[in-house]
Amino acid sequence: MNKHLALLAVATAFSAGAWANPEAAMNKAGCMACHSKDKRLVGPSFKDIAAKYKGQDVVARLMDKVRKGGSGVFGPVPMAPNTPAQINDADLKAAVEFILKS
Template identity: 75%
Template sequence: MTRNIATALALGLALVASGAQAGVEENLTKAGCMACHAKDKKMVGPSFKDIAAKYKGQDVVAPLMTKVRTGGKGVFGPIPMPPNPPEKINDADLKEAVQYILKS
């Protein structure tokens, strides 16, 4: 019985996590991020996996949030990333998105 409870709990947590992931991906799409970025392939901008690899082990959530807000260029190539104001993605959703990207 304990095994059944553990299995049910694990399944429930997986469903919650996949729902949260879907919400983050929806916010990234609404904010326009997915027009230039993809999870696992370079498009106009770097893939989320490339971003995660570059910053692995670093505490960069706040600096990356600032970079998303102000825009930037030169870190992953010459194509600039336009600024993304709070009207496109609020601070809480942006923080969640950056954390999601860094775990990719």
């Protein structure tokens, strides 16, 4: 691979969120206004989410839930939908994986 192609590959990976910082992405997207790592705020804590889905392959399902929003799983307070303009797919996937490891 020549230098130009290698640089293009690195730039593409970076812009796609390959080196995503899930906590920074969640802060930027506004997730932390309602969620925290270990205590319930408006929505459930990451710890509670991780416990509920422990051992399950739910990354795609939770990404869809974040995109569409909803309520009822952790109580009646609805979560607003989060568009790709708020958090891109790569950052959202990294965020969900981070939450599930909490």
